[in-house]
Amino acid sequence: MGKLLVNAQVIINSxxxxxxxxxxxxxxxxxxxxxxxxxxxxxxxxxxxxxxxFEIELRQDFAAGKVDATLQPLYANGTSFVVEVRPTIAxxxxxxxxxxxxxxxxxxYDPISxxxxxxxxxxxxxxxxxxxxxxxxxxx
Numbered sequence: 001m002g003k004l005l006v007n008a009q010v011i012i013n014s015x016x017x018x019x020x021x022x023x024x025x026x027x028x029x030x031x032x033x034x035x036x037x038x039x040x041x042x043x044x045x046x047x048x049x050x051x052x053x054f055e056i057e058l059r060q061d062f063a064a065g066k067v068d069a070t071l072q073p074l075y076a077n078g079t080s081f082v083v084e085v086r087p088t089i090a091x092x093x094x095x096x097x098x099x100x101x102x103x104x105x106x107x108x109y110d111p112i113s114x115x116x117x118x119x120x121x122x123x124x125x126x127x128x129x130x131x132x133x134x135x136x137x138x139x140x
Contacts, residue, residue, distance in 0.1 A: 009089040010056060012126075013081035015070045018089060022121075023057035026085055026099045028135060052128040052135045054083050054101065060112065060120040067122055068111055075109040083126055094139050101126070103133035 010021040031048030061067045074081055083101045092098045108125035128135055 003087075005087065007088050009084070009086040011082075011084040012056075012070055013074060013083075015065065017058060017067060017070065020058045020061055020067050021056060022059060023055075024085055025055040026135065027051075027053045027055060050130055050134060052101065052130065054085060054104070054126040054128075056124050056126070058122045058124070060114075060122040071106060071109055071122070071124060072111065074106045078105065080105060080129065092138055092140055098138045100136045100138055101128040101133060102136070103129040105129065 005024075007018075008021065008024050009016070009018045010024055011017070029051045031051070033046050033048035035044045035046055036042075037044070058067050063069070073079075080103050083104045084098050085100075086092065086096055086098045088096050090096045104126045106124060107127050108123070110121075110123045112120060113122060114120040
């Protein structure tokens, strides 16, 4: 049975932006490497290199310590940071695991996006440096 996502927690570079977030996706993807050899009756595969990321949509806020003040320096400087996403704002647990990327980079940042008389939003994509880290699932 499905569960509604109504109160996910989103922390970027130690700043809790949960109250500005309205969409979050934790992406895990591995390359599909075929290992089929002669004489096989069907294709054989193994997972290859992983490509993990976070896609987040936020209500934009230019106040100190909020969305733009947190994201613009990360995008401009290309510095590594930590991202943590949980299904709810409750503490980490077996039923509320945190998905944490320790070597993350902000590669897509739309600081201004919207239409006349509509709420201004910001869509971002954060990638995990697979050479040094992977998204970890933490329960404590």
